[in-house]
Amino acid sequence: MTTPPVSSTFGFSDDEWGLLVGLPQSVLTAASAAESDGARRTRTENAVGLEAMAAGRESASPLVAAIAGELVSRVGDPEAGEELPAIEPTNPQAVIADVLERARAASTLLARKVDEGEAGAYKHWLVAIAEQVVTAASTGGLLGLGGDIVTESERRFRDELSHVLND
Secondary structure (H helix, E strand, O other): OOOOOOHOOOOHHHHHHHHHHHHHHHHHHHHHHOOOOOHHHHHHHHHHHHHHHHHHHHHHOOOHHHHHHHHEEEEEHHHHHOOOOOOOOHHOOOOOHHHHHHHHHHHHHHHHHHHHHHHHHHHHHHHHHHHHHOOOOOHHHHHOOOEEEHHHHHHHHHHHHHHOOOO
């Protein structure tokens, strides 16, 4: 007897499940792209973001734990020393707009398919990923000293994401 796909366990179609599984990594990319701050900082943000995504496996929410488990199996496990490639989009504003639109679609989907607790846990996890990424490396300063922990553009992305998810 074969085990049904995780997506069917929660009542999602393959496309819906793909949206929910793909969105956390897209949030990481958009949060990192919100402020162009160099390859070293982008690598730091990616590492912190991957850890935040992987932490979802420990969530009390079965939905978040399942999505995080599948996501980590696809992109890599930080506990195994795996890393994400640093993605620096050529058009960060387009990436951010796309992520916010997909977050809106995910929020609508969750409202239709799962209870408020599961939906809230998933949304909170996405915002937590964004928060971890935008606070991972300061921007500006000299030789790693000073600078802004969270820049205005990073704050704006995190706040817009939170707004879109909780609208």
